[in-house]
Amino acid sequence: MSKGTETRARILAAAVETACLTGFNGLNLQPLAVRARLTKSGLYAHFGSKEALQVAALERAAALFQQTIVAPAKAEGAGLPRLRGVFHRWLEWPGRAGLPGHCPFFAAVVEFDHDEGLVRARLTRLFRDFQQVIEQLVASAVRHGHLPEGTSPTQFAHELLALRYAHHWAQDFMRDPQAMMRTREAFAALVGRGRNVI
Amino acid sequence: MSKGTETRARILAAAVETACLTGFNGLNLQPLAVRARLTKSGLYAHFGSKEALQVAALERAAALFQQTIVAPAKAEGAGLPRLRGVFHRWLEWPGRAGLPGHCPFFAAVVEFDHDEGLVRARLTRLFRDFQQVIEQLVASAVRHGHLPEGTSPTQFAHELLALRYAHHWAQDFMRDPQAMMRTREAFAALVGRGRNVI
DNA sequence: ACGGAATCCGACCGGTCGTGCTAATCTGCG
DNA sequence: CGCAGATTAGCACGACCGGTCGGATTCCGT
Secondary structure, eight states: OOHHHHHHHHHHHHHHHHHHHHOSTTOOHHHHHHHTTSOHHHHHTTTSSHHHHHHHHHHHHHHHHIIIIIGGGGGSOTTHHHHHHHHHHHHTTTGGGTOOSSOHHHHHHHHTSSOOSHHHHHHHHHHHHHHHHHHHHHHHHHHTTSSOTTOOHHHHHHHHHHHHHHHIIIIIISOOTTHHHHHHHHHHHHHHTTGGGO | OOHHHHHHHHHHHHHHHHHHHHOSTTOOHHHHHHHTTSOHHHHHTTTSSHHHHHHHHHHHHHHHHIIIIIGGGGGSOTTHHHHHHHHHHHHTTTGGGTOOSSOHHHHHHHHTSSOOSHHHHHHHHHHHHHHHHHHHHHHHHHHTTSSOTTOOHHHHHHHHHHHHHHHIIIIIISOOTTHHHHHHHHHHHHHHTTGGGO
16 A cells, blocks of 8 residues: 555545544544644645545445445345344444444535535435345345335335434434433334234 | 514524524524624624524524424324324424424534534423423323323334434435325324234 | 613624645655 | 655635624613
8 A cells, every 4th residue: 555545544534533523514624634644735635625525535434334334244144134233233333333423424414415516416325325225135034024025125214214313313412321222122113013914 | 572672583583594504503693694684793792602692593493393383283183183293294394484494403413413512402402392292292192092002102202203303314315205205104104003903 | 852771883803714836755666 | 876756744815704892873761
């Protein structure tokens, strides 16, 4: 790894950490440069614009999410075990990836809600891709008989994201000590729903 | 209404609108002053600090929410109809209150996630109060036999917020045209859950 | 109508932001 | 070693930020 790409990696590591703490709009050049042991202009030369830096940090965070939360599913039993594994690891993101703070993607949803641009476009794609991953896991669980026939993967994925979102609210913002328990119970209810009507 | 309080009301009206579009950190003094037909220092004299302005705007938004979304429940049938009414009006907030943009409270969750302060403290209280309102509606629905005996109001309120959060994500950020349909279906499933095991 | 208080303005402060530009330094190859 | 190109530092810019202050203006009770 050449010097340049190593520095770039150091910058992005600091950027992802910062994004977890203060969002992607909080990626201010001066403090970030200090964290990455550079000057502001030295850092800037690697990206050329703040938006490019934000996109790169988003990409890096997504890669971390993929390898920390999604990828381990390959080692789990197909169907419901795999779905349950991804969801429960998802609940521990971003801590499980060694990152501080809270989920940067949820922060980005608010930050780039109104203003268009590259970051928003990339973010919606990332969400859609992950949504499809969930849907495939659900469909697989249905095929394995772990979920009732007729379960809509899209609807299920939507409600799963709802649970993760509410968990973020209860755990990270409200600091409710019972947040995890409630989320697990809600997941169990979602999975168990309809079982008795088979 | 004296001149001062009238101006203050004009400022807060502009502030709530702005908060719906750019969040409470987006309440920058200069642009807000222009919207309220004042100079920056003239506006500032009414609050004394940006934090006080944010708190006042939060208070105003909460009052609007109360009278637009919650209060109409008094005219609805006790129990499930009342709960359903509040939830469906909630889905149309803040548009139903004549406000542009999206829910300012969800934006505030991200903005004040990490930094402590008056705004965060006030916001958690507002959330807790509304959560209690929901829990009482749920408890009433249980008493009327509209929801299964043994339904936990706290758990139900948690999952209801989850649905509203996911709706915000799907509708406002992802701009999914089927968001409303999916949210209504999820609500129906949440209400109907367990019915068949009574 | 008058005087004191409430209200508002305009100019200004120190600081931070993203963004360019040039010059110095460093790295890796021949 | 020496040179070319990649890499970083240094510096300055215009814009915007929240906040301050003195004075002008307007309001309102008497």
